Amino acid sequence: MKRPVAVLSAILSATLLVAGCAGTDLAKQRFPRTTIPANAENVADPTGTTGTTGTAAPGQPVEPAFAPDRLRLTDPCELLDEDVLKGLGTPGDVSRSGFSRCSNFMTDKAGKDLAVTVDLGQTMTSEIKNADKQLAxxxxxxQTLDNSACFVSVITQDKPGLGITVQIGYKDGDACAPGRTVAESVVAQVRDRKGVITPAKGSLITLDPCALPDAGAVEAAVGAGHRTYPYGLHNCSWVGDGPELTVDFRHTFVPDDREFDEGQTEVDLGGGVKGYQKAGATAFPSCEVKWVQRETGNDEGEVVEVKSAGPEKAQFDRCATAVTFAKVLLAKIPKG
Known part of the structure; x- marks a missing residue:
């Protein structure tokens, strides 16, 4: 069953494709990928700097307010302050995407389209290298793109790099100026603990996907000596000499018939939980298993995705690996 596509969703999808050109692969924050960016940070080998403005020791936030555990419990829509947006024009309705992204498709004071999106806890790679400014x-x-978009990113953690990005879509003026205004407001509100939520019992939103599974389960899936790559707040990949494994926690559309993918097959994950398996026969073969951890209403819910992948020459059963790991992971997730 397909979900009707609204105009705002189409605009948001186009906006996210644009954002992928800004040095941060936003698509990966929503969907696990089978390849890791060459400049992604390996948490097993952190290095960094201390003592300069806006930097912190490896693995530590620049301020406690920006710790990943706190950002996970911050509602991004609450950070799009209406008074700040009114200073830019006429706000529209907010459009939530996943746990950590929210947009407002509004108009400027002349009635021209102005799209504002905030992303919390984004992985920062090229942004750290190019962070030659100060904000708040x-x-x-x-970074600007074709005079129609600007990405204003603030760095909240080094090694692995994390930050907050405000993305502005605006074809009729300086898109970075409103981006700075909104970003400064967002940073101030995070510091003031605005938008802090109380998670529902059993919600995935509080969980660190890199820390949740046992080391033994990861090693069984990808081998010893693997590298760990966190991506954003809700995605983690482990890469071995051949096999790769990705876990993604998402808040997303849940079809009534649970037909997430054409050609999927149902698998028993134990405890009465049904998973949905789909193999991908590409140059980098993969197998993905997903299940609905918690329904939240309005055809939406919290979904766990486990993907096992590797180059064709890596001979292993990707679906068996994904299912086995999914069962182990499911047992570690607190029950609702």
Whole structure:
């Protein structure tokens, strides 16, 4: 069953494709990928700097307010302050995407389209290298695209790099100017603990996907000596000499018939939980298993995705690996 596509969803999808060109692969925050960016940070080998403005020791936030555990419990829609948006024009309705992204498709004071999106806890790679500005006391980077979009990113953690990005879609003026205004407001509100939520019992939103599984389960899936790559707040990949494994926690559309993918097959994950398996026969073969961890209403819910992948020359059963790991992971997730 397919979900009707609204105009705002189409705009958001186009906006996210644009954002992928800004040095941060936003698509991966929503869907696990089978290849890891060459400049992604390996948490098993952190290095960094201390003592300069807006930097912190490896693995530590620049301020406690920006710790990943706190960002996970911050509602991004609450950070799009209506008074700030009114200063830019006429706000529209907010459009939530996943746990950590929210948009407002509004108009400027002349009635022209102005799209504002905030992303919390984004992985920062090229942004850290290009962070030659300061915003609200934090290192920041800006990138424009075709005079129609600007990405204003503030760095909240090094090694692995994390940050907050405000994305502006605006074809009729300087898109970075409103981006700075909104970003400064967002940073101030995070510091003031605005938008803090109380998670529902059993919600995935509080969980660190890199820390949840046992080391033995990861090693069984990808081998010893693997590298760990966190991506954003809700995605983690482990890469061995051949096999790769990705876990993604998402808040997304849940079809009534649970037909997430054409050609999927149902698998028993134990405890009465049904999973949905789909193999991908590409140059980098993979197998993905997903299940609905918690329904939230309005055809939406929290979904766990486990993907096992590797090059063709890596001979192993990807679906068996994904199912086995999914069962182990499911047992570690607190029950609702």
């Amino acid at each position: 006391g934090l290192r920041s980077a800006e």
